[in-house]
Amino acid sequence: MDGKGTDIKEFLEFIYSFYKSMKEHHVQLVYEGEITHQITKAFTSLTETNMELGEESQSTQKKVFHVMVECLQNVGKHAEYIVDTEIHRDGRGIFLLCKNEHEYTITTGNMVNKSKFSEMTEVLEKINSLDKEGLKQLYKQQIKEGRLSNKGGAGLGFIDIAKKTGNPLIYNFLPINDEYLFFVLTSVISRYND
Amino acid sequence: MEVIKIVGTDDTPSVTLDVANEIFEVSGRSLPEDVAAFYEPILDWIERYSEEATGKTVFNFKLVYFNTASSKMLLDILLKLEEMYESGKEVLVRWHFPDDDEDMQEAGEEYADIVEVPFEQISYSMD
Numbered sequence: 001m002d003g004k005g006t007d008i009k010e011f012l013e014f015i016y017s018f019y020k021s022m023k024e025h026h027v028q029l030v031y032e033g034e035i036t037h038q039i040t041k042a043f044t045s046l047t048e049t050n051m052e053l054g055e056e057s058q059s060t061q062k063k064v065f066h067v068m069v070e071c072l073q074n075v076g077k078h079a080e081y082i083v084d085t086e087i088h089r090d091g092r093g094i095f096l097l098c099k100n101e102h103e104y105t106i107t108t109g110n111m112v113n114k115s116k117f118s119e120m121t122e123v124l125e126k127i128n129s130l131d132k133e134g135l136k137q138l139y140k141q142q143i144k145e146g147r148l149s150n151k152g153g154a155g156l157g158f159i160d161i162a163k164k165t166g167n168p169l170i171y172n173f174l175p176i177n178d179e180y181l182f183f184v185l186t187s188v189i190s191r192y193n194d
Numbered sequence: 195m196e197v198i199k200i201v202g203t204d205d206t207p208s209v210t211l212d213v214a215n216e217i218f219e220v221s222g223r224s225l226p227e228d229v230a231a232f233y234e235p236i237l238d239w240i241e242r243y244s245e246e247a248t249g250k251t252v253f254n255f256k257l258v259y260f261n262t263a264s265s266k267m268l269l270d271i272l273l274k275l276e277e278m279y280e281s282g283k284e285v286l287v288r289w290h291f292p293d294d295d296e297d298m299q300e301a302g303e304e305y306a307d308i309v310e311v312p313f314e315q316i317s318y319s320m321d
Binding site for chain 2: 037041045062063066069140143160164
């Protein structure tokens, strides 16, 4: 077999292992690329239709919709990379929606500059330390004091996700190189909570 | 004043601002691609209206969903209504929420806590 044949064989094997991994992790939807408004609309609409067909409770449907929008918009607005000291906002990242018997998990992953690490960690830790009432207070404080950034963010996304799901935000920063980290955020929405 | 009548889509709310018929309403879903561009003309209209308003202004919010970027713009609308109220005009905010939607009810409570303006919460059935 020549080199090309080996490549194709490897590729086909990759597809099968990819398929198996998706099944194993109950992945309903996966995407890597630029997250635009059109993508956000398409994914939320597709997920709504699937939840409706699966007779998911109204409350769970609303929570999943909410969290998907905030997560997708976070990546769309904040994902960036730097080339020759110039910041490029490319809004690229990975998005996964998983569903098992007990819960939905919504995960995003995108590159962030190392300079953001401490500020983001501080915000996420603060959110995770608060109970429902504390989150309400923080939300009110942020909506009053925060200004809409030029990217159209209100600094409310993470707080809103924690409030709506009632679960802590699961996150990690993985090293990519000297300048970048890969930020992974997973939100868990329990099913059958009414 | 000119009438603002925006027909809602799957990502933008319906908006009616009509002085002659006394209709002031934002309803539906709000997650516009560019929140500032969508809400600016509305805020600008309310700003101009607040100076010439004579009768009672009953402003209805009947939203089923809004994202966090929109929540900031909704607060800006409420702050304009608060200003009107503080300058002596008669204002009432009516916050409608589906009777099974705790989150939307809670959002109304949070806004009512933030702004100093007469605020009524009204539940309705989606059926």
